[in-house]
Amino acid sequence: MLRQQLKRNSLAIISLFVAFSALGYNTWRNEQTEENRNIRAAGFEMLLHIGQLQRISYLAHYDKDLQQGNPRSGWVEVLVLRDLSMLMPAQLQQQTQRLFDSWKENWQGLGKDESAVAGIDNAINDLRKEVLESIKKLE
Numbered sequence: 001m002l003r004q005q006l007k008r009n010s011l012a013i014i015s016l017f018v019a020f021s022a023l024g025y026n027t028w029r030n031e032q033t034e035e036n037r038n039i040r041a042a043g044f045e046m047l048l049h050i051g052q053l054q055r056i057s058y059l060a061h062y063d064k065d066l067q068q069g070n071p072r073s074g075w076v077e078v079l080v081l082r083d084l085s086m087l088m089p090a091q092l093q094q095q096t097q098r099l100f101d102s103w104k105e106n107w108q109g110l111g112k113d114e115s116a117v118a119g120i121d122n123a124i125n126d127l128r129k130e131v132l133e134s135i136k137k138l139e
Contacts, residue, residue, distance in 0.1 A: 036138045042087040043135040047128065049084070053077040053103075054124050060110040061117040071107045078103045081127070088134055095130045099123040 006013070056077065059069025078100050085096035102123035109116025 038087050039089070040135060040138060042084045043131050046081055046084050046088070046131050049077050049081050050124055050128050050131070053081070054121070057110055057117060057120050057124070064111050066111075069110075071110045074103060074107055088131070092127075092130050092134050095127050099127050 053074055056069050056071065056074045059065040060071045060074075061069075063069060082096050082100055085093045088096075099120075102119050106113075106116035106119045110120070
């Protein structure tokens with residue numbers, strides 16, 4: 001009796017299985033697409049802020065322009081980068097924290113100490129590389 005009902009309703013059972021599978025895959029794909037979209041948008045925004053931070057540090061150090069290259073305004077960029085990194089993979093968050101730490105240790109030496117700008121510049125370049133790698137890895 002059960003076997004006969006399964007035989008008679010096999011098409012409906014298979015259709016139900018296919019429908020649930022498609023629904024599960026579609027939900028997963030939508031979530032993956034949204035995550036990729038967030039990473040991509042945050043990554044591009046991070047690249048803009050990385051460039052601005054590098055500009056500030058160069059203006060402060062090499063040009064001694066404390067109006068456009070005010071190292072305190074670099075804090076805004078560093079904090080924005082740290083916030084944006086929360087949308088990115090964990091290793092990028094760590095790299096952003098290293099930039100934050102480097103900025104915290106070196107920002108007051110901009111314009112005076114060559115190792116200050118080198119430390120910040122290395123951290124900026126490492127973060128830029130990590131952001132670009134994260135964007136390239138997207139599905």
